[in-house]
Amino acid sequence: MSIKRPASVTDEFLNRLVSRVPSTSGGTWKLTEVYTGEVLVELPQSTPEDIERAFETSRKAQQEWAQWPLKKRLKVFKKFHSLVLKHNETIVDLIQVESGKARRMAFEETLDIPMVAGYYIKRAPKVLADKKHAGPVPVVSSSLETRQPKGVVGIIAPWNFPFATGISDSIPALIAGNGVVVKPDNKTALSPLYGIELMEKAGLPKGLVQVVCGEGPDVGPTLIDNANYVMFTGSTNTGRVIGERAGRNLIGCCLELGGKNPMIVLPDANLDDVVKGAIFGAFGNTGQICMHIERMYIHDSIYDTFRDRFVAAAEALKVGAAYDFEPEVGSLVSVDHKNRVASHVEDAIAKGAKVLTGGRELPEAGPAFFAPTILEGVTKDMLAGVGETFGPVVALHRFSTEDEAVALANDTDYGLNASVWGGDLDNAIRVGRRIQSGNVNINDILATAYASKGTPSGGVKQSGVGARHGDQGLLKYTDCQNVGILKKQVMGAPEGVPFEDNVKQQIIGLRVMRKLGIR
Missing domain, CATH: 3.40.605.10 (Aldehyde Dehydrogenase; Chain A, domain 1)
Structure with missing residues (x-):
């Protein structure tokens, strides 16, 4: 395949980069250019x-x-x-x-x-x-976090x-x-x-x-x-x-x-925006995004219109190998991964799913290309119905009520990202809050939530523990270090005061502090 490697990616540059990797006897791994399969550099392997x-x-x-x-x-x-x-x-x-x-x-x-x-x-x-936080005894004690x-x-x-x-x-x-x-x-x-x-x-x-x-x-x-x-x-x-x-x-x-991320399209959604968002949701980064959409739930009243427009938009995408900004969809990361994606599609077809567009490899574009694929009739007995396909493959489904849509969206072990589209913003937010997902985007696919760096982003259920951002x-x-500071020794019973009297004084003190809002 004749495609010229970027001028910046010289052998000297690549060898300098990989020389940073420690390797005494771990051998090397052939790091290849995905578009051509050409070996770029021998990557050292660490023991x-x-x-x-x-x-x-x-x-x-x-x-x-x-x-x-x-x-x-x-x-x-x-x-x-x-x-x-x-x-x-x-x-x-x-x-x-x-x-x-x-x-x-x-x-x-x-x-x-x-x-x-x-x-x-x-x-x-x-x-x-x-x-600085208050200590157990006002004025004379404090705690430093x-x-x-x-x-x-x-x-x-x-x-x-x-x-x-x-x-x-x-x-x-x-x-x-x-x-x-x-x-x-x-x-x-x-x-x-x-x-x-x-x-x-x-x-x-x-x-x-x-x-x-x-x-x-x-x-x-x-x-x-x-x-x-x-x-x-x-x-x-x-x-x-x-x-x-x-x-x-x-x-x-x-x-x-991982994620098996759902998108819900309510009947009052703006279809121009939805179709554009759906294209990125399904095919952005060739579907290789943890937060990308693999399940789309469309209200009955707009399903046919959305399906036809979405299929047309997918078929109009520019797929190709080029070091310029013309292609909209690139390659999958490797031939092995392409084969995995293809196996999900083949399994779905064999079990009764219908291919609306795509469903095939694109060897004319490169060794690891797969066509943007839209399926109907995907069920939970199919690999593409329950597992994360992680490729340019999406399944369309109908729903009649919001309760049904939410139930379908939540019918998964995953909970990383979800997308809800609707004209009534307050209602779309209410629907979104019912979805069991660490990230929910309203009238967007993933960028609004993920790019909001001030808000933690993570998964629930089988999609993760903890968060970034x-x-x-x-x-x-x-690690939090608690530094307790005591200015005066008042924590024990005063000398000469019976312990029983000290207990009464501490109880009175706690009541007073609670009444004053101190503790």
């Missing part, structure tokens, strides 16, 4: 011993980093913010060459980093500041948004004073490696952030065993394994896992 040394190096640097005043740490991220914007084109090139996503989506991924950095640069001084970094955080990033997760999740951990060891997916290690290079150019101490590479089962156990906290984004099955091991080690973890997204990387 358990390499990972242990990476944590030792990060921990040593972290001890000094944690002593930096917060203002000094934030200065690094102000400069990093500027560098990400300055080198945006190179970052987009790397994301696209390693993941095969359309350039439009690769660019959108880069925006997450300055948004996260900008939010925490502004918010961190207040969130991490010491907080301080925030201490956990140590070294292990971040396991997925292949679908390698830069946004690998780097964005590192930012609050580092701002809080931690070191970080990042484990990107082998397929998409280049963009996070470049992000860390830019951090160091911005003034981050060398050694503070380490990158280790390898297959999950080979790398994961040692990473978790050496980390003080783990941040993971990926499948629910892997999340269970990570959560179990973290629990055995008595360390915390945050898990953003908001104060919670920073505080999770800290």
